[in-house]
Amino acid sequence: MRHRQSRFIFGFLFVPVLLYAVLVIWPYLQTFGYSLTDWSGFSPSMNFVGLKNYTDLLHDDVFMTAIGHNLLLLVLLPTLTILLALFFAFMLNVGGRGGTTGIQGVRGAAFYKVVFFLPQVFSVAILVVLFEGVYRSDPGGLLNGVLVKLGLENPQHPIEWLSDPDTVFWCILAVLIWAGVGFYLVLFSAAMQSIPKDIYEAALLDGSGRAQTFLKITIPLLWETIQTAWVFLAIAAMDAFALVSSMTPPAGLYGGGPNHRSEVIATYLMRNFLPLGKAGYACAMGVVIFFITLVLSVVSLRVTRRERIEY
Incomplete structure (x- = not known):
């Protein structure tokens, strides 16, 4: 048998x-094999160069800048997205506190869930068109228009959000967070609905406030879901190719501008692979991305591991 x-x-x-x-x-x-060669990507001929591509990466200022941006995204994107999604999910599921029907979310919670989840329906192309209107570098742009109306900006000198080295990275981060919060809100909401309402009601009887129930009950009981969300968002932070290449200058060269201030590893990889014809060098970057993502995923799972709470 x-x-x-x-x-x-x-x-x-x-x-x-x-x-x-x-x-x-x-x-x-x-990919690992190609990273050890000088392959151009257009010709079948290639020469073995060993670890030269990897040593060149260590002295490549643009690549190190791109890694810095990815690491910054790795810290900020999961942290801010998870905190916002947890807060909104908490309010939409138990934030209404006790009523005649027990613990419930705020009024209109079902409608708000649909609104928050709406960005997940949009493709990257739609997000790019939408936020190019938000970040337009003239008073006709949504963000500049609001600042002009509030008297916080000179209409003759509007902010060029996506062309200013000091703002372009934060604009991309804001879009990534805006686009991701809705999905994780729904994910956390589904997990919260499996938590017995008796636990929240007992906490209310003990005099716990919203902050205490959020920190002492919701987060511990959702820890495994938070852990999974963190890994997915960490992987997204190591990519961000589609959005950066579509929204930032220079057009047609996979973005990353101005002056590489929005460069991420994926955009620099693609620029080397196709326009510059340095496929072997680009493959070395791909291997670096793979190992960084793998190590960070394992470390995050290890660090955030805790005993499972039964309820």
Whole structure:
């Protein structure tokens, strides 16, 4: 019987594992192999250069700047997105406090969930068009128009949000947070609905306020969901290619401007791979992204690991 079970499990897993090996693992191995060559990406000929591409990365100022931006995103994007999503999910599920029907969310919670989740329906192209209107560098832009109306900005000298080295990175971060909060709000809301309302009602009877129930009950009971969200957002922070390449100058060269102030590893990788014809060098960047993401995911899971709370 045990032998038959083993054959069934092996037969069931053989095809998926084979497909995963061919479509995922093999391309990773190929990328690592190409990173050890001077391949141009356009010619089948290549020369083995060993670790030269990796040593060149250590002396590449633009690449180090891009890593700095990715690491900053890695800290800010998960932290701010999770905090905002947790706060809104808490208010929409238990923020209404006790009523005749017990613990409930604020009035109109179902409508607010739809509104918050709406950005998930938009593609990156729609987000780019939408926020290019928000960040337009003239009084006709939404953000500049509001500042002009409030008297906080000179209409003759509007802020060029996406062309100013001091603001472009923060503009991209704001879009990433805005686009991500809705998804994690729904994720946390689903997890909160599995928490027995009796726990919140007992806390209310003990005189706990909103802050205490949020910190002492909601976060501990949602810790595994928060941990998962953190890993997904960390992976997103190591990418951000589509948004940066579409919203920031120079147009047609995968963004990253002005003066590399919004550069991330993915945009610099693509610029080296296609326009510059340095595919081997770009593959070395891809390997670096892979190992950084892998290490950060493992570390975050280890650091945030705690005993499971049963309820």
